Amino acid sequence: xxxxxxxxxxxxxxxxxxxxxxxxxxxxxxxxxxxxxxxxxxxxxxxxxxxxxxxxxxxxxxxxxxxxxxxxxxxxxxxxxxxxxxxxxxxxxxxxxxxxxxxxxxxxxxxxxxxxxxxxxxxxxxxxxxxxxxxxxxxxxxxxxxxxxxxxxxxxxxxxxxxxxxxxxxxxxxxxxxxx
Numbered sequence: 001x002x003x004x005x006x007x008x009x010x011x012x013x014x015x016x017x018x019x020x021x022x023x024x025x026x027x028x029x030x031x032x033x034x035x036x037x038x039x040x041x042x043x044x045x046x047x048x049x050x051x052x053x054x055x056x057x058x059x060x061x062x063x064x065x066x067x068x069x070x071x072x073x074x075x076x077x078x079x080x081x082x083x084x085x086x087x088x089x090x091x092x093x094x095x096x097x098x099x100x101x102x103x104x105x106x107x108x109x110x111x112x113x114x115x116x117x118x119x120x121x122x123x124x125x126x127x128x129x130x131x132x133x134x135x136x137x138x139x140x141x142x143x144x145x146x147x148x149x150x151x152x153x154x155x156x157x158x159x160x161x162x163x164x165x166x167x168x169x170x171x172x173x174x175x176x177x178x179x180x
Contacts (some may be wrong), residue, residue, distance in 0.1 A: 001026075001027070001067055001081045001082065002059075002064075002066070002067075002070060002078070002079070002080040002081050002082075003016035003020070003024075003068070003069045003070065003073050003080060003082045003083075003084060004062055004066055004069075004070045004076050004082070004083045004084065004123075005020065005070065005075060005082040005084045005086065006072065006073055006074075006075045006083060006084070006085055006086070006119055006123065007073065007085055007086035007087060007088070007119055008073070008074060008087075008088070008093055008110050008113050008114040008118070008119060009093070009097060009102075010092070010093040010097050010100075010110065010127065011075070011087060011088040011093065011114075011135055012086055012088065012135050012140060012143065013084040013086055014030070014071055015044065015073070015140045016084075016086060016135070016138065016140050016143050016144055016147075017069050017070070018038070018069075018071070019140055019141065019144045019147075020069050020081075020084075020144050020147060021068070021069035023144055023148060024067070024069070024148075025067070026067040026068050027066060027067065027069070027134055028067050028068070028069055028071065029063065029068050029069065029070045029071065030072065030167055031059075031070055031072030031074060031075055032048055032056070032072060033076075034055075034058070034059070034124035035048060035050050035055060036048070038058055038063060039080055040054050040058060042054060050074070052074060052077050055073070055074065055077075055078065055097050055134040056077065056078050056079055059078045059079060060079045061076075064079070073119065074089060074128065074151035076119060076122060076123035076126060076130075077122065078127055080127070081126075081129060082129045082130075082131065082151070083123045083126075083127050083129065083130045083131070084126040084131050084133060084147055085119055085123050085130060085131070085132045085133070085159075086118045086133055086143070087114065087120070087132060087133065087134045087135065087136070087161065087162045088114065088134070088135045088136050089136045089164070089167065090114045090115045090164050090167060090170075090171045090174070091111075091112045091167065091170050091171050091174070092136060093110055093111050093114050093174075094107055094111045094173070094174030097110055097111075098174075104177050107174055108147035108174055108175050111174040111175060112175060113170055114120050114164065115164045115165075115167075115168070115171065120132055120159065124159065128155040128157065129157060129158070130157055130158075130159055131147065131150055131151075131155060131156075131158045131159075132158055132159045132161040132162070133146055133147060133150075133161065134161050134162050
């Protein structure tokens, strides 16, 4: 089974994906490294640009039939059996990305994406089996146990877990507002 772990930058994808792969005994696949090792993407200003269709072709060709956890914010666009969409409070995303040195524009872009469910909507457009998990206030081990419990109990779809519409006022400092 191929499992995608996806979400807005700053939700904890890499930590959770590595731990999940370890607990399941699956291969861990960092999609960024996967792209670079195959020369199918291009680094521009520290951002990796890749054709999603080309990446999906390589994932299907090389990983189909294997047991792996794919880590990356494009993983939900790959041919996988299950998508885990990690969510986190947009203010937390803003703080984490600011601490990582992201530009104000990039922080705002990602806080907005989390606020309006961009990755969840994309995942649902591509896949039937989508599980949404709120990571806010949870240790990575707790998140992984929640995912494993859902998988073990046969849950293939769980969405509507978070609604950030009530927190808009808290995240205004992180948003890309006109003229700033």
